[in-house]
Every structure is written in C-alpha cells, then in structure tokens.
Amino acid sequence: MMHNWLSTPLFLAALCFSLCAHSTPYSIKERHPVPDGWDLLRRAPLHGKIKLHIGLKQGRFHELERHLIEVSDPSHNRYGQYLTADEVNDLIAPSKDTLSLVQEWIEECGIGAHKIVFSIASDWITLDLSIGDAERLLQTEYSEFWHAESKTLAVRASEWSLPEHLHSHVESVQPTSSFFHAAGLAAKIDFPRSLYVDKEEGAGNPDIKDLNQLAETLSGELSESLDLDDLPSDLKASQACNTSAVTPLCIRALYGTLTYEAQAPDQNAMAIVNYGGEFNNRSDIDLFLKAFRPDAARAGAAFTFQEDNIAGAINQQTPATASQLSEKMGREGNLDAQALLGIAFPTAMISYSIGGEAPAFEPDKYTPTNTNEPFLTWLHHALAQKELPQVISTSYGDIEQTVPYTYAKRVCEGFAQLGARGVTVIFGAGDSGVGKDGYCRSNNGSDSYEFLTSFPASCPYGTSVGATRNIEPEEVAHNERNGFVSGGGFSRYFPRPAYQNAHGVVSSYLSRLGDNTYTGLYNREGRAYPDVATQGYRRVIVWNGEKFLVDGTSASAPTFAAVIALVNDALIAEGKPVLGFLNPWLYQKGFEAFTDVTKGSNKGCGTDGYFAAAGWDPASGFGTPWFPRLKELALERKFRSQRPWYWPYL
Structure with a gap:
C-alpha cells in the first residue's frame, strides 16, 4: 500500500507555514537546548490545544526601573512615593507601532482578532490556539517531553521563529523553549x-528516634513551662528554642x-x-x-x-x-x-x-x-x-x-x-x-x-x-x-x-x-x-x-x-x-x-x-x-x- 505522505506531520507543518506569508522572511528568534532529565516522546498532535503568551517590547521599562530605584532608595527625595497600578501600566505599555505590527502578523496568519487577549498594560498577548496554529504562527514544531522523576509532561519547541521585522517588537513567546516548571525540576x-x-528519613538518626513524638513532646514541654498567651518580655532564644525542632x-x-x-x-x-x-x-x-x-x-x-x-x-x-x-x-x-x-x-x-x-x-x-x-x-x-x-x-x-x-x-x-x-x-x-x-x-x-x-x-x-x-x-x-x-x-x-x-x-x-x-x-x-x-x-x-x-x-x-x-x-x-x-x-x-x-x-x-x-x-x-x-x-x-x-x- 502506498504511503500517504500528504498526511505526514512534516508535510502538514510545511502546509501550515505556507499559509502564513509576510513581507519579510522568518528567522529564528530563540533556540534553547532540552535540559537533562527530559525525554522526547513524540510529535505533539496538531489538534491539541495550547495557550501562547507573547511578550511585547515594553515602551518605557527603563523609566519604570528608574522610578523603582528612586522610590526605593532612602537617599532619594522620592523615597516611599510608590507608583499606582495605572502609572506602572502607562510606563510599560508598548508603542502603537509595536501593537499594530504584532496584531497584523497574528491576523495575517489566519488567527482572528477576537482571539487576541491583551494584559492590563497591553504588554502581553494571550492566544488560545491549536498546536497546529501555534506552529504556523511561529514556524516551529512542538513535541511532547516527559520528565520521569517529577512525572511531568511538557509540550515544547526547542526553537521558534518570527518575521524579521518583528524581532525588535516581540521579546518572548511561551511556552516554547522554556522547560521551566516550578513543581517539576525544582523537586528533581x-x-x-x-x-x-520526613519520618522515614529521620528514623535512623540517633538523635531523632521519632520525629512526630519529638514534636509532640516539644509542644507539651512548651505549653507546660510557658504560657504561650502570656510570654515573658525577657524570654531568651536559648530558653525558647530546641534546635532539634524549631x-x-x-x-x-x-x-x-x-x-x-x-x-x-x-x-x-x-x-x-x-x-x-x-x-x-x-x-x-x-x-x-x-x-x-x-x-x-x-x-x-x-x-x-x-x-x-x-x-x-x-x-x-x-x-x-x-x-x-x-x-x-x-x-x-x-x-x-x-x-x-x-x-x-x-x-x-x-x-x-x-x-x-x-x-x-x-x-x-x-x-x-x-x-x-x-x-x-x-x-x-x-x-x-x-x-x-x-x-x-x-x-x-x-x-x-x-x-x-x-x-x-x-x-x-x-x-x-x-x-x-x-x-x-x-x-x-x-x-x-x-x-x-x-x-x-x-x-x-x-x-x-x-x-x-x-x-x-x-x-x-x-x-x-x-x-x-x-x-x-x-x-x-x-x-x-x-x-x-x-x-x-x-x-x-x-x-x-x-x-x-x-x-x-x-x-x-x-x-x-x-x-x-x-x-x-x-x-x-x-x-x-x-x-x-x-x-x-x-x-x-x-x-x-x-x-x-x-x-x-x-x-x-x-x-x-x-x-x-x-x-x-x-x-x-x-x-x-x-x-x-x-x-x-x-x-x-x-x-x-x-x-x-x-x-x-x-x-x-x-x-x-x-x-x-x-x-x-x-x-x-x-x-x-x-x-x-x-x-x-x-x-x-x-x-x-x-x-x-x-x-x-x-
């Protein structure tokens, strides 16, 4: 039976890319190696769903940073005069040029304007897309990666691209090459x-026979020797502390x-x-x-x-x-x-x-x-x-x-x-x-x-x-x-x-x-x-x-x-x-x-x-x-x- 190459993922991806034409060619914006511990499982299904976060170049972040240092510096006469939410948003809002160029790019790739959700300061765009649409937008391929020790599955692309005229307007797109996951690698x-x-790890330690019993005993000793509702003002740490259970x-x-x-x-x-x-x-x-x-x-x-x-x-x-x-x-x-x-x-x-x-x-x-x-x-x-x-x-x-x-x-x-x-x-x-x-x-x-x-x-x-x-x-x-x-x-x-x-x-x-x-x-x-x-x-x-x-x-x-x-x-x-x-x-x-x-x-x-x-x-x-x-x-x-x-x- 003849293989239907028209249905292969690579052909489908190429077809998707061809539907997203721009006046300037695409080039790679970011490439990041896959960290140790993550194993490639398979190509991600094109009909799967993904939430893209697109970080736009902020208009005046350097001014925001200057404000931050001045209101936080006790030697400055503006110390303690913090900004309001509206003032912060005004400083980091992208330029009109950035907003129009990025929105034009998204729409030219066949993604309707109704899908574009801006953050409160308009410096981030969120898009709920199919993986196929995300691949077309970024001219990349998403795959599923598995981290065995933390039992975490991640859909990521090791590199992604943008039209060259947008490189100075888009700073970050995630999830793409980031394998950051606070509950995953941190544990590993x-x-x-x-x-x-925990109790099992401490059981063999000669000075901790039973951690639960130690903590129970400590609690009892404190409640008997000290009234926790009426503590003496001169109580010393040496009296209040047992370094075996703080x-x-x-x-x-x-x-x-x-x-x-x-x-x-x-x-x-x-x-x-x-x-x-x-x-x-x-x-x-x-x-x-x-x-x-x-x-x-x-x-x-x-x-x-x-x-x-x-x-x-x-x-x-x-x-x-x-x-x-x-x-x-x-x-x-x-x-x-x-x-x-x-x-x-x-x-x-x-x-x-x-x-x-x-x-x-x-x-x-x-x-x-x-x-x-x-x-x-x-x-x-x-x-x-x-x-x-x-x-x-x-x-x-x-x-x-x-x-x-x-x-x-x-x-x-x-x-x-x-x-x-x-x-x-x-x-x-x-x-x-x-x-x-x-x-x-x-x-x-x-x-x-x-x-x-x-x-x-x-x-x-x-x-x-x-x-x-x-x-x-x-x-x-x-x-x-x-x-x-x-x-x-x-x-x-x-x-x-x-x-x-x-x-x-x-x-x-x-x-x-x-x-x-x-x-x-x-x-x-x-x-x-x-x-x-x-x-x-x-x-x-x-x-x-x-x-x-x-x-x-x-x-x-x-x-x-x-x-x-x-x-x-x-x-x-x-x-x-x-x-x-x-x-x-x-x-x-x-x-x-x-x-x-x-x-x-x-x-x-x-x-x-x-x-x-x-x-x-x-x-x-x-x-x-x-x-x-x-x-x-x-x-x-x-x-x-x-x-x-x-x-x-x-």
Missing part, C-alpha cells in the same frame, strides 16, 4: 520547592518579634503563592496554630485567610489522595502558611493558588498537558489588581539555565513592577548549595562544569533568603543526611545591580575569595544572592494531621516575609510608607539590623562552595534579622509626605 534538583526530613516561639524569640503587638492588621497584608497543585489545608494549619500559636487558633486564623485561586486552581480542603500523599502534596503549602501565621498573626494573609497539572499527571498521546507557565500566570493576575498585599513570599524556583533568558527577563521585570507599586517580593535562595553534585554542568551545548544558579532568586528586583541552623551562633544551614544545603551564588543572566555595587560589599567578599578560586565556575559580575537569611532547618509543620520536621529555604522565605510584615505594620501605624522593594535600603542602611552569620558554607558541585564571612557573603547574605532594630531603622527613614506637582515626569 532539590531547589527551593523541595522539603527535607517552632514559631523559637523564631519569635530569636528574631525579636515575640512581644510586638500588631497595630494595623486591617490595613496590612502578606501573601504566599502556591504552584504545581500545592494547597494550604486549613485543618492542618489549625492544628499547628493550636499547638504553637493558640491566640491565632482561637481567632480562627486558619479558617479566615483569603484565597485567590487563579487559572482553574483549587486550594484543596478535602483529604489528600493516596497519590497526593506519595508525592507529599500540600506539605509545601502548609509550611508557607504556617510560617507566616505562626509569626505575623494577626496580619491578614492571602493565599494565591496557580492552576496547572498535578505532578502525577499521566500523559496521553492525544491529550496535551496544561502548559500555563506558573510565574507568568500569577504575574498577569497580580499586576491586574488595583490593590496588592504589601509583602509576597515565593518558595518555588528552578535552575536559572533551564529558563530561556528572554522569559526569565520578562518574569523578573514583572517583579520590578510589583516593587514600583510598593510590594516587597521575597524568594527562597535554593536548597542545593552552589549546585547538586552530579548536575553541575552547563546546558548550552558545551557541557562545561559550573556552579548552578537558582531563578527567580537571581532576579535583582526581589529579596533572596538563605537558610540558617542552630542558635548562638547561627550558621549556614545544611543536613548531611538528606543533602540539603542553603543556596547562593551569582547569576549568569542578570548583572550585579547598582545597589550591590554602590557599597562594595560584594566586591569586598570576592577579594577575600580570591581571583583564582573557582575560576570559570561562576559569573563574578552577576547579581549576587542571597541578600539575607533566616532559620531553615528542622522546622516543625503539621501535614496530613501529623507533625513533621522539614529543611529548606522554603521555610526561610516566609519566615523573613513575616518579619517584614510586622515592620510594615509599625510603619502603617505611624502613617509612613511600607518598605516596598527592600534591597536598596537593605544594602544602604537596613543591614545594620542583621546579625552576621560567619560560620559554614554552601557546599556543592564537589566543592566547599562559598564560605560565610564577616559582612555580606553569598552563603548567608547579611545574616538574620533583629526585628526591634529593623523596626527602629525603618521608622527613621526620611521621605517627602507628598508628591511634587510634576509627578511622575521627574
């Missing part, structure tokens, strides 16, 4: 999402928030973001608060925090299924919520949940995966809101090199927009030191040996938080039994920002490290992280009705966010602007409120990694916060009470 590579130490009481005593009473909880909010099917189980949170923050439990804090479910997400409250329990689903979400409420109650909390497939999704040849990009989906939603929480913590991330630069850049610029509006954005610094042994290779085709960097911790428009362990003194967190090591390093995508260069703290550390140490393994000119650190070792959580101990910067990020939320509370009560984008103030003055961490290193990639040292270092940043001093310095900030008449054209 043990970057921020991963949590460590509780909110320990954190509050260690960082000085224990006796602070919130004054403006109705005007202040903090938030967490759930990706990859994670959820915040209210019953588990209530059990946690009853044990470790009874005043919050009596107030019903576990049942009154706000949910914002996006792109079909569900913040699941029914019991976890056997499959979810095997994947430890909900453990990350519970940790984030319990860390925030355990420290910063009664500050209002918002939980954002982002839609997407669960890690246990089984692929079907004719059923493509949900291809929503998680950070992008959340940013589109958040930036469209007129009101936002003052601090947002994200405990998820991926290896920077697995995210194409154009996509990482646009996501990072989205965080800059949040900062310009007065939002403090916080990320975990990663959980594998400078890179997990066996994975420290470039994916650019050279396979060169190098340290790995975590994204979005490497974004210069957020504050990155490392992990510590022990007290008196604290040290860089690690756990030999499970491979956890607090992350840190230097971005290969983003240059070192001015706030790090201005005061020489990074260059000073590099001088101590030496020019010949780790030559070629890292980018000496890159954005350095973490900025700060908090406890991230053996943190007590409640998951599936039981107490567990976990390690990770996933614990450190919401802990620091909770401390910042309380500083914001004090500022709001005094009628002053909240902290907003933290880093310019942090590197100029705020660092004085941090306890230096000088012990330990973030080893990885077969090396000792970066050592902790006096001052800033890429293992612990400036160290851990002392809330009384942090609040004092924040309240001392000087700013104009009103905007000048010529705002915002400064």
Whole structure:
C-alpha cells in the first residue's frame, strides 16, 4: 500500500507555514537546548490545544526601573512615593507601532482578532490556539517531553521563529523553549520547592528516634513551662528554642518579634503563592496554630485567610489522595502558611493558588498537558489588581539555565513592577548549595562544569533568603543526611545591580575569595544572592494531621516575609510608607539590623562552595534579622509626605 505522505506531520507543518506569508522572511528568534532529565516522546498532535503568551517590547521599562530605584532608595527625595497600578501600566505599555505590527502578523496568519487577549498594560498577548496554529504562527514544531522523576509532561519547541521585522517588537513567546516548571525540576534538583526530613528519613538518626513524638513532646514541654498567651518580655532564644525542632516561639524569640503587638492588621497584608497543585489545608494549619500559636487558633486564623485561586486552581480542603500523599502534596503549602501565621498573626494573609497539572499527571498521546507557565500566570493576575498585599513570599524556583533568558527577563521585570507599586517580593535562595553534585554542568551545548544558579532568586528586583541552623551562633544551614544545603551564588543572566555595587560589599567578599578560586565556575559580575537569611532547618509543620520536621529555604522565605510584615505594620501605624522593594535600603542602611552569620558554607558541585564571612557573603547574605532594630531603622527613614506637582515626569 502506498504511503500517504500528504498526511505526514512534516508535510502538514510545511502546509501550515505556507499559509502564513509576510513581507519579510522568518528567522529564528530563540533556540534553547532540552535540559537533562527530559525525554522526547513524540510529535505533539496538531489538534491539541495550547495557550501562547507573547511578550511585547515594553515602551518605557527603563523609566519604570528608574522610578523603582528612586522610590526605593532612602537617599532619594522620592523615597516611599510608590507608583499606582495605572502609572506602572502607562510606563510599560508598548508603542502603537509595536501593537499594530504584532496584531497584523497574528491576523495575517489566519488567527482572528477576537482571539487576541491583551494584559492590563497591553504588554502581553494571550492566544488560545491549536498546536497546529501555534506552529504556523511561529514556524516551529512542538513535541511532547516527559520528565520521569517529577512525572511531568511538557509540550515544547526547542526553537521558534518570527518575521524579521518583528524581532525588535516581540521579546518572548511561551511556552516554547522554556522547560521551566516550578513543581517539576525544582523537586528533581532539590531547589527551593523541595522539603527535607520526613519520618522515614529521620528514623535512623540517633538523635531523632521519632520525629512526630519529638514534636509532640516539644509542644507539651512548651505549653507546660510557658504560657504561650502570656510570654515573658525577657524570654531568651536559648530558653525558647530546641534546635532539634524549631517552632514559631523559637523564631519569635530569636528574631525579636515575640512581644510586638500588631497595630494595623486591617490595613496590612502578606501573601504566599502556591504552584504545581500545592494547597494550604486549613485543618492542618489549625492544628499547628493550636499547638504553637493558640491566640491565632482561637481567632480562627486558619479558617479566615483569603484565597485567590487563579487559572482553574483549587486550594484543596478535602483529604489528600493516596497519590497526593506519595508525592507529599500540600506539605509545601502548609509550611508557607504556617510560617507566616505562626509569626505575623494577626496580619491578614492571602493565599494565591496557580492552576496547572498535578505532578502525577499521566500523559496521553492525544491529550496535551496544561502548559500555563506558573510565574507568568500569577504575574498577569497580580499586576491586574488595583490593590496588592504589601509583602509576597515565593518558595518555588528552578535552575536559572533551564529558563530561556528572554522569559526569565520578562518574569523578573514583572517583579520590578510589583516593587514600583510598593510590594516587597521575597524568594527562597535554593536548597542545593552552589549546585547538586552530579548536575553541575552547563546546558548550552558545551557541557562545561559550573556552579548552578537558582531563578527567580537571581532576579535583582526581589529579596533572596538563605537558610540558617542552630542558635548562638547561627550558621549556614545544611543536613548531611538528606543533602540539603542553603543556596547562593551569582547569576549568569542578570548583572550585579547598582545597589550591590554602590557599597562594595560584594566586591569586598570576592577579594577575600580570591581571583583564582573557582575560576570559570561562576559569573563574578552577576547579581549576587542571597541578600539575607533566616532559620531553615528542622522546622516543625503539621501535614496530613501529623507533625513533621522539614529543611529548606522554603521555610526561610516566609519566615523573613513575616518579619517584614510586622515592620510594615509599625510603619502603617505611624502613617509612613511600607518598605516596598527592600534591597536598596537593605544594602544602604537596613543591614545594620542583621546579625552576621560567619560560620559554614554552601557546599556543592564537589566543592566547599562559598564560605560565610564577616559582612555580606553569598552563603548567608547579611545574616538574620533583629526585628526591634529593623523596626527602629525603618521608622527613621526620611521621605517627602507628598508628591511634587510634576509627578511622575521627574
């Protein structure tokens, strides 16, 4: 029987391409290698569905960045004068030329104008298309890729093209070559999402016979020896802490928030973001608060925090299924919520949940995966809101090199927009030191040996938080039994920002490290992280009705966010602007409120990694916060009470 070559995928693709003619030829806009761990399954079915996000060149992002730095710099007379949503949108809106040329391109490819959905600032276009239409638009081929360890299916194209006259107008199209998936590779590579130490892993450890019993005993000891509703003002961390199981009481005593009473909880909010099917189980949170923050439990804090479910997400409250329990689903979400409420109650909390497939999704040849990009989906939603929480913590991330630069850049610029509006954005610094042994290779085709960097911790428009362990003194967190090591390093995508260069703290550390140490393994000119650190070792959580101990910067990020939320509370009560984008103030003055961490290193990639040292270092940043001093310095900030008449054209 003669083969019908007219029905082959390559012919169909060629036919599709021929129907999308333009006055200028197509050329490749971006090519990105398939990361390790992803296996090609098959050509994606042309009739499958895909949601394309097209990032247009923003009109005046450099002006937005200037505004961001000026309103975040305590030495500037515009400090604290944050932009409104409308002002931000006006600055980043694409030019009329960009909008008309891109819309013309889409329509010439046979895609109706009714399918074009613009973001609130018109800098992103969303198109719900068949895979065949997407291939015609981008002159590419989509395939299905499978990641066995995380059980994740992705529909991706390793390269894509545009008409040459559009290369300067379109900055990013996703999903294409990006294999970024916060709930997938992060678990494989043990970057921020991963949590460590469950009962099985700890059973053989001589000082932890039964983690659940240890946490139960600790809870009982605290309730018998201390009245958690009437704590002494002079309670020391040495009295409140058991470093085998770290509780909110320990954190509050260690960082000085224990006796602070919130004054403006109705005007202040903090938030967490759930990706990859994670959820915040209210019953588990209530059990946690009853044990470790009874005043919050009596107030019903576990049942009154706000949910914002996006792109079909569900913040699941029914019991976890056997499959979810095997994947430890909900453990990350519970940790984030319990860390925030355990420290910063009664500050209002918002939980954002982002839609997407669960890690246990089984692929079907004719059923493509949900291809929503998680950070992008959340940013589109958040930036469209007129009101936002003052601090947002994200405990998820991926290896920077697995995210194409154009996509990482646009996501990072989205965080800059949040900062310009007065939002403090916080990320975990990663959980594998400078890179997990066996994975420290470039994916650019050279396979060169190098340290790995975590994204979005490497974004210069957020504050990155490392992990510590022990007290008196604290040290860089690690756990030999499970491979956890607090992350840190230097971005290969983003240059070192001015706030790090201005005061020489990074260059000073590099001088101590030496020019010949780790030559070629890292980018000496890159954005350095973490900025700060908090406890991230053996943190007590409640998951599936039981107490567990976990390690990770996933614990450190919401802990620091909770401390910042309380500083914001004090500022709001005094009628002053909240902290907003933290880093310019942090590197100029705020660092004085941090306890230096000088012990330990973030080893990885077969090396000792970066050592902790006096001052800033890429293992612990400036160290851990002392809330009384942090609040004092924040309240001392000087700013104009009103905007000048010529705002915002400064």
